Amino acid sequence: MSKLLNCNIFFFIPFMYFFQTRLKDKNKKLSWFFIYIIPIMIMIFGGREWVGYDFFSFIIYILAIYTSYEMGYIWNDSETIKNEINPTKRLSELELCFYEEHKLIIYTFRFFILILLYFLIPEHFVFTLMVNVALILLLYFIYNINRNILNLPLHFLLVCSRFALPVVAFTSISYFFWIITIFPIINLLERASEKRFRLNFFQNFILSDKKRGRYIYYFLLLIICFLCHAPEVIIVATLYMLIYRFSSYEMKNIRFNK
Known part of the structure; x- marks a missing residue:
């Protein structure tokens, strides 16, 4: 059991699922860092003084965003594919079996991480972060039950929710x-x-x-x-x-x- 859990730990740890299923090689990971993390940091921290406290808040915020975003990925890769004729399979049969047996624990653990992050982030970010996370989960729910042209604007809104809204939270609407x-x-x-x-x-x-x-x-x-x-x-x-x-x-x- 412990060996099986170790092999599938990426279901539980923030960023690991994203890296395991979407950014499998080093070049893709580097590209994500250059087109996501750096531009966001430029827009948040550029042109003003900041201290470690601000950077800590930023790390917590991004952790929460990807903890929730990966829940959408997991649902898409494990549940949505059940209703598709030619689904894109990002998980092996063994990983899918592990998910089926432990999905309640997987989602519960990720919600626990989100609650913990809410307590860690400074109070003035809590409401914004809650709205941001709730929006991601709602959009992903709608996105995962649709497989048509509606996915296009929904995906745009999802990208905005993980790229634009974190910047707004630290700067201005x-x-x-x-x-x-x-x-x-x-x-x-x-x-x-x-x-x-x-x-x-x-x-x-x-x-x-x-x-x-x-x-x-x-x-x-x-x-x-x-x-x-x-x-x-x-x-x-x-x-x-x-x-x-x-x-x-x-x-x-x-x-x-x-």
Whole structure:
């Protein structure tokens, strides 16, 4: 039993399920860090003084976001697939058996972690975090019972809930529009280009291209930021994403052409 539990510990520990099923190799993990953690930190901590106390709150907040977000992943990979004809299987048969036998414990343990994190985070973040987590769970519930075009806006809202709302919690709601331009919107364009949605316009749209489209998008966004006098932290985050996307694309080309 203990050996079986050790093999499936990723069901319980925050981030482990995400890394195990979505970011299996080192490059994907690094990419997630560069396109999620760093831009969020730039927007939260850039341009103002901060101390370790703020960073501690940030860590707790992100832990809570992914603890709840992974519950949506687990439900999708274990329950939703039961109603699909050709499901994407991210778990082995043994892992699915473990889930079936321990799912009550898995979800209970994760809710326990969330409660613990609520007690650890400073009081003025508690309500915002509760709303954020509740929104993620509600959106994932609706997302996992639908397999149609509705998944597109629902996924966009889910991405906003884990990318934009944590930044708003530490900054200001007035930043919300600018924050969603940094990642959720380009992510929506790319997802809309997937063949299963049958949206021909997005399949041929330059900004939906996961290669050149990414740095073209950030180049255009940077111009818009300057023209519209966006907050400095948004400009810095956009510039960072432009440099990262362009350099990533060029490095891949160099490796490919060798």
